[in-house]
Amino acid sequence: MAQRRTVARPAKVPAATKPAPPRNQPVPFAGQLASSRWVDSVMATLTPDQRVAQLFMVAAYSNRTRADEDSVSALIQRYGIGGLIFFQGGPVRQSRLLNRYQSQARVPLLIAMDAEWGVGMRLDSVVRFPFQMSLGGLKDNEPIYQMGQQVAAQFKRLGMHVNFAPVVDINNNAQNPVIGFRSWGENRENVTEKSLQYMQGMQDAGVLAVAKHFPGHGDTDVDSHLALPLLRVDRQRLDTLELFPFRELMAKGLGGMMVAHLNIPALDTTGVPSTLSKPIIEGLLRQKMGFEGIIFTDAMNMKGVTTKYPAGEADVRALLAGNDILEFSEDIPLALRMVREAIDKDQISQAEIDRRCRKVLALKQWAGLDRYRPIELKNIIADLNTPHDQYLSRQLSELSVTVLRNQQSLLPLQRLDTLRLATLTLGTTDTTAFQRRVADYAPVRHFWLPASPSLDELTKMRETLKLYNTVLVGVNNLGRQPATGFGVTPEMNVLLRELGGKGQQLVVSVFGTAYAVERLRDLNRAGAVVLAYQESQNAQEVAAEAIFGGISASGKLPVTVSRTYGYGAGLATAGGTRLRYSFPEAVGMSNDLESRVDSVMNGALAAGAFPGGEVLIARRGTVVLRKSYGTQTYGPSARPVRNDDLYDLASLTKVSAALPALMKLQDEGKFSPDMTLGQLFPEFKGTNKQDLKLRDVLTHQARLKSWIPFWKDYTKPRGLFNALFGKSPAASMVSLTKPSELNRRYFRPDSSARFPLRAATGLWARQGFPELITQAIAESPLNDKPGYVYSDLSFIMYPRFVKAASGKPLDQFVRDELYQPLGATTLGFNPTRRFPLSRIAPTEYDSLFRHSQLQGTVHDEGAALLGGVSGHAGLFGSANDLAKLVQLYAWNGRYGGQQLIKSETLADYTRCQFCPDNRRALGFDRPATNPGLNSAQSASPASYGHTGFTGTLFWVDPKEELICIVLTNRVNPTRRNNKISSLNVRTNVLQVALESIRQKPAVETTVEE
Known part of the structure; x- marks a missing residue:
């Protein structure tokens, strides 16, 4: 990017003071105009009539018929016109057409466009920047300079050289039908400052800026496309208001000026449109104001000119008035013939035509047409819609x-x-x-x-x-x-x-x-x-x-x-x-983040790691990537995943429901990690769990069993404890993996007062299951040896404590205390009660227990026996809503102006409790001592998060102010597919996110559920 020039705020001109002519900086192409072998050589090849033709710019479109295209080709080949102004169409079609036109031109064509808010103003498939009035209220004008640079980049990619922008008119008339939103506003200093930034951004990047509509079209109530507006102001007002921004831009090196079709008695009493007025163009603009750049007419087909001056005559008058280039002439053959007649009659000299032709050629050389190359069509759409373009457009909208x-x-x-x-x-x-x-x-x-x-x-x-x-x-x-x-x-x-x-x-x-x-x-x-x-x-x-x-x-x-x-x-x-929604560049991340995450996720899809999933990455509270991949299930008719789909979060339930509930209760003085299980649960008094400390339990070092397949005790023919403790390990595994027959004493196909717990679609469990499971946990043995063993058992119990301490079931407590204040409406249990099944990603076909496809019912069997509400599994939600909770953690318990969890509580829960022997925080996972074992290689030691069996993850890195969420349904159709871990999909996504900040090489990692 070219060095930005500092623009001083123009001083106000007192109403009674006549402004002095400015000392103008040279126009951009002044060097080529002064001495150019290329200009000399081209001039030597042109006939007098061809030199006249260089002063005409014809309208072109890429959305019209072949006959229209051929008519432009004829003008190029027969008459040697100097340039084109493109209007509506598409970038690929226009580029193909322009390559054709340039190949037919003896002298490369000068290409212009009215692109006041970027090429997207005229062409489809191109990012659009905001209107000028949208940006008129910006306090910082630097982004407008950047917009100028990016618009220039769009022009150069499309082989164009001149932008008829900025609009410099001061719009102080609300009834103006033609300028309005196209103006920066009504204040002359504000209009000037923003116009300077836009102009300099474009010209520093090699595209000529053309200020319009001289001498000022803002205070009119007539559209010059339809009639000739009358500007009823005196000369003093013009000098101090309308002309002010034009004068300042000229002083800073403005290269082009477009003259409006206006009747301005204060400048020309004849009633002639300003476009055709010698006193206005030659007398005021050239001589008094000292403008040395290219002067363009406004479109010569507008009613502001044609109602009084027919084609041909209007063109001659425009040249006699001092214009250099005539835009959108209605009849090129007639105009050229009449200009030749005017030369023959000595109304204008051939020398004057030659002088203007040299200026046009000098501009062409400055624009690079002396080294013309055809437009490369490959990747043109991507090049016109870069991540930086999209971010800048978004940033400008935010600021407005x-x-x-x-x-x-x-x-x-x-x-x-x-x-x-x-x-x-x-x-x-x-x-x-x-x-x-x-x-x-x-x-x-x-x-x-x-x-x-x-x-x-x-x-x-x-x-x-x-x-x-x-x-x-x-x-x-x-x-x-x-x-x-x-x-x-x-x-x-x-x-x-x-x-x-x-x-x-x-x-x-x-x-x-x-x-x-x-x-x-x-x-x-x-x-x-x-x-x-x-x-x-x-x-x-x-x-x-x-x-x-x-x-x-x-x-x-x-x-x-x-x-x-x-x-x-x-x-x-x-x-x-x-949360805010923007692009990686907004928070200092590289623009290739999306493409690199795409590579990880699409590679996983190709390998069959999961049918579909979603990634959400945010930094500093700004969501920079939120994208879904794949389909809900495998198969040609499967529905594509959408960003508002819900996923079974599996073990993320522990840190997204049970754990925040405990933290809230701790803030209320009802819980402490220094309590024991016996203090929390009367059912554990007198058992081997009575004296287990919660700080040990929450870090998974309290010797609790990893898990218990409760459902096995209520199927035929095997019993739970025989399967677990009464047989050899090999026999136990066989009993746990073979299909079972459900015991009718505990399961029914319809709900009733005795069977109120929904275990799956068409399967209801007996009401006493919570007590049976509590008893099984209470009676289960402890592990023989101390040390870290990841366990579900305590989290299954926490809903009982939450209800006893708060008077509300866990699902209602977290909804009232957290999810609703966060606006996280999809987070919750038993989602089919609130959302259509089509929005919920299916998980496994359960061939062992429930004998059905699981969709909207918790995947975990133990949570299913509890009616879908547990502290270890059962939570569903979308990535966006989960991000609100995770951002609450990253923002130390504050979100939406509310301190929902005390910062000191979160600090305790997210720190490592027993390092280096045990990496875990209270409930949260943290990076293992061996980097990459359970998190990304580049994750900071202070980072924390969790993973879920169904293929889910969230991670927070406080050092980088980063959160990363990956949700998939990798267990569809079977849990035996563990490619998501063998391919390190989730941790690789996190690694890519971290590298987009740090730019470190990717490292293969593994993950523990």
Whole structure:
């Protein structure tokens, strides 16, 4: 990237002071213009008529017929026109077409585009940057310089050289139908500073910037595409306002200027359009202001010119006025013939034509056309949509969000567990990006209304929304024209007037031009008003993130929209209180993160390690990767995995349900890891477990058995304890792996008061199982030798303690105390009670116990006998909701403005308790002494997390402020598939995430369940 130049804030010019001509910096191509062998050599090959043709730029499209394309080819081959301006189409089609056109040109063609917010303004399949007015309220202008650089990179990749941008017009007229959102705003210093950054970003990267529309199109109420606007201002106003940014850009080396079609009596009393006015172009722009760059006309097919001056005559007049290049001439053969006649009549000299032709050729040399090479088509779409482009567009959208109203600090929203939340989108009947992002933060119901609903629809919606205490309204599908009220309808205002009554919080987000805010009545009824300026996906998503505190709002209004909301209005809100969604570059991670994770996950899919899965990686509270891979099951008709799918989290239940419940109870003084099992469980008094210390139990060194296959004791013909303790190891294994016959005394196909525990679809267990399992644990022997042995048994018991200590079952306790405040609505037990089966990833076909395909029922047999609710297994959830809990851990127990777990409690639970002999923290796993045994090679010693038998993992690295989540259903269709561990899939994903920060080589690792 070229060195950024510092731009000083221009000083205000007093109204009574006549500005002095600036001392302009040289235009970018000044060196080639002064002395160039290439320009001399090309000039020597051109006839006088061909030199005239170099001053014409023809419109081209890549989405039209072959006949249209051939007509442009004819102009290139027959007349030798100098350049093209491309409009709508696609990047690959345009590049193929441009290669054809360039191959037909005797002199390489100068290629331009109106790409005010990037090439995506004209072409499909290209990332778009925000509108200029969206960026008008940015406090820091550096990202606009970066945008200029990236837009220039897009141009160069597409073989283009001139961007008709920035729009330098000061838009101080809300009724302006043609500039509006295309302007930076109404303040001359702000417009100038941002225009300078954009201009310098492009020109430093080798693309000519063209400021427009000279001498200022901001204070008009007529569209020059349709008629000739009259600018009713005096010369003093023009000097101190409209001309100010043009003058400053020229002083900094502006290379191009586009002249507007305007009637400006203060500059030319004849009524001639400024494009054709010699006093304006030659007298003012060239002589008085000293501009030495290329002067372009605005499109010569616009009604602002053609209603009075027909084709040919308009072109001649434009050249006589002093323009260098004529854009979009209506009739090239006629124009060239009439210019030749004007030369023959001495209206303009051939020498003057030659001088301008040399300037055009010098510009072509500066743009690299003296070394022309065809456009390489390979990878062109990827090159136009780099991760940096996407990040920069996202960053600009974040910085632009403007909060206009925030009564009683409503934003960011607090206490999600107290909200009954609804979204209402006005102007569309489809789920919007705003609504989808809201759903990432909290449980919500979505509603829609068209822009002009019927009275019946309005009445029904008003009644429906009374059920919700917080309504987030998105105003979508707005227009850009003042004549249409910017798309705001009377019906919208009727509904907004009736919302936000007593007991209901109303947040209105405007996804359209700032001027639409004035047309929305009764916004004072809203608790908060958010302006996102446009309806792009980025704009909608970052508005939602600002509402929930994922990002801060810092934008300011670049224009006055009403008496209430004037220029500079904008309230700051807090960010970083909940998850934010962006790109790796936002938090100092490399842009190849996604491709490297893709390699790991796609390799695992190809090897058959699992049917599908999801990866979520976040750093510093910012989700930088959230992506699903594969399908829910194997087979050609399997449904692709989606980011909102739920997974059986298996042993992650220990650290995502049981452990946070214990920490919460500890904060309330009801639990301590220095207690004993006998103190927690009356059932253990008098047993060999009575005196086991919780600190030993939670670190798996209390000599508890690893696990007990409880279900075996209630099947035929083998009994549990015979299988475990009464036979040889070989005989025991046989008894545990052969299919069993369920005992009807304990299992039934239908639920009833006696059989209320759902063990699988169509299989219900007897109500006394929790007591039977508790008894089995109490009577089980301890391991003969002390030392670390990973055990499920204590975690099976913790729900009993949680209920005794809190009065609530474990699932209700963690829901009320953690998941609802976090907005983690998918985390929970027995998910089929709340979500459709289609959203839940299937696990194993259980051929030994339940004899069915498990989907929505816990995979672990012991948890199934407990009705799906246990402390060691049974929790389901999505990666996004699990990330909220994990981020709570990473943020020392704080999330969404609430301290849900004391920081000192978390610090104790996540530290190694008995290192170096035992790596474990309290409940959490930590990196083994031998690096790579259970975690990534590069994981810091302070990191912690857990894995799950079904193919799940989360890991927190406090040193790098990183969290990593991998969810799969690797046990589908059988648990015997252990490729996820043999291939080190989960730890390799974590390693890639760490390397994207540290850039260390990958190391093969293994994982322990």
